[in-house]
Amino acid sequence: MAVARLTLDPSFAVGPVDRRLFGSFVEHMGRCVYTGVFEPGHPRADPDGLRTDVLDLVRELGVTTVRYPGGNFVSAYRWEDGVGPAGDRPRRLDLAWRSIETNAFGLNEFMRWAGLAGAEPMMAVNLGTRGVAEAAELVEYCNVDGGTAAADLRRKHGVTRPHDIRLWCLGNEMDGPWQIGSRTADEYGRLAARAGHAMKRVDPSIELVACGSSGADMPTFAAWEATVLEHAYDQVDYLSLHTYYDPERYDDASFRASAVHLDAAVDAVLATADHVRARLRRTKYIRLALDEWNVWYQSRLVEPEDRGIEDTPALIEDDFTVTDAMVVGNLLISMLRHADRLAVGCQAQLVNIIAPIRTLPGGPAWRQTIFHPFAHTARLARGTVLRPALTAPVMTTGRYGDVPAVDAVATHDGTRLTVFAVNRGTAPVTLHLDLRAFGGHTPGEHVMLAGDPHLTNTAAHPDRVTPSVHRSTTEVLLPPVSWHAIGFTTEETS
Structure with missing residues (x-):
């Protein structure tokens, strides 16, 4: 049997685990909002129409941050349509997805939902069909206590205390020709700088995310990031990166190794941002927000x-x-591996739309296979990310050549050590863990997701794919196409 060896040392630190890495995304698209998080009249709906069965699953998933209201949707959205008395709100044609937006669910409903979910909001402003004034006014509506037109309007709508939203996206995928109001890098960079300046005049404490490329395979990738930052470096705190992986677009092995692509994309964007930092002679480092990522057919x-x-x-x-779940678990490993600079992550999306949670209108909600690696990583990844020394057998892919069949990362919070590992190959591998640098250790919980790679969960069979739990050991059998969280309780090291 093939063997992989992993050695850990507390000195091999990447950076702290930022809880914002375990975020998600709610867009007014399809059934994410309507019959997803919001369904008045559902047997499990609360008095505000929020599905409590979905809220229970969101809390179990461990979502920390939720991006709203889009996505492509935001680039033609009037936030004013979704506030005030529900009976007075207009029905609009959503240009992004060619559907009817009733506006029954809007900003204040979302903020009530986020509070119940225990999630920090990440609010996006429309820089497609709107601009500086509307973006600044939305910050005023959300974050100013009172005494101004927009803040007093919020109070009139029954929300007396400010929402105090800290994290804001300056538009969405503005490089994409599919985007309503898409722009060139120069056009967007100048607009982002002006909007960011005005928004921080309203509330200097907010953090801003500029649109990076909508994918690393875009023809303008890296050049777009460089140009945008040339204009907006001083106003923004994060640069976004979006990436999706289609099981049907490449050979099976390349799909299973999708994290190789994510590693390269993150490294490329960071190199570009640091080039601009050097050229502008700035001291601030730009961090990344991977605010759309997932497996998507x-x-x-x-x-x-x-x-x-x-x-x-x-x-x-x-x-x-199960294969999709392993890939999602591997993408989370990649995100942790870059924890020194990758600070925000939003899996797209939360409910029904390529989501870990599915619902039926009027019926049940259930966990998809990808729910499990996300939920356990969000629960167990604490403290400091450690970079392991790893040797592993290789697998051959059509897109990336030969890559390690086993990938791993670890976190340590002083007493608890967790190794996150995947076997992305089609043969079993024995993983040997060398933990001598941690002194004594007590075996803890080993959570494993494995089995028939093609199995799914459905409304009829919601628990067909669930993780198994074992006692941890330092010699672990990794079945083909499997994800693992292997925990130990360790003595504190000097």
Whole structure:
């Protein structure tokens, strides 16, 4: 049997685990909001129409940050449509997804939901069809106590205390020709700088995320980031990166090794940002927000212009397999590996839309396979990320050549050590853990997700794929296409 060896030392520190890495994304798209998080009349809905069964699963998932309201949706959205008396709100044609937006759920409903979910909001402003004034006014509505027109309007709407939203996105995927109001890098960079300046005049304590490339395979990748930062470096704190992985776009081995692509994309964006930092002679480092990422069967998407206008269309409700869950777990490993500079992560999306949580209108909610590696990583990844010394057998991929079949990272919070590992190959591997640098250790919980790579969870069989729990050891059998969280309680080291 093939063997992999992993050695850990507390001196091999990457950086602290930022809790914002375990974020998600709620967009007014398909059934994410309507019949997802919000369904008045559902047997499990609260008096505000929020589905409590979904809220229970969101809390179990461990989501820390939620980006809202888009996504492509935000680039033609008027935030004013979604506040005030629900009966007075207009029905609009959403240009992003060619569906009817009723505006029954808006900003204040989302903030009530986020509070119940225990999640920090990450609010996006429309820089597609709107601009500086509207962005600044939205910050005023959300974060100013009172005594101004926008703040007093919020109070009139029944929200007396400010929402105090700290994290803001300056638009969405503005490099994409599919985006309503898309722009060149120069156009967007100048607009982001002006909007960011005005928004921080309203509230200097907010943090701003500029749009990076909507994917590392875009023809303008890296050049876009450099140009945007040339204009907006001083105003922004983060640069976004979006990446999705389609099981049907590449050979099976390349899909299973998708984290190789994410590693390279993150490194490329950081190198670009640091080049601009050096050229502008700044001391501040830009951090990254991976605020859209997931497995997505994107090749199955029916484009908006090829569909009729619908009220709440069921869009990209993919059923995820064990293989998909392993890839999601591996992408989380990659994110932790870059914890020194990658500070925000938002898995897209939270409910129904390529999501860890699925629902039926009027019916149950259930966990998809990808729910499990996310939930356990969010629960167990604490303290400091450690970079392991790892030797592993290789697997051959069509896109990346030969890559390690085993990938891993670890976290340590002073007493608890957790190794997150995947076997992305098709043969079992024995993993030997060398923990001598930690003195004594007591075996803890080993959570494993494995099995038939093609199995999914459904409404009829919601628990067909669930993790198994074992006692940890320093010699671990990693079945093919499997994800693992291997825990130990350790003595504090000097």
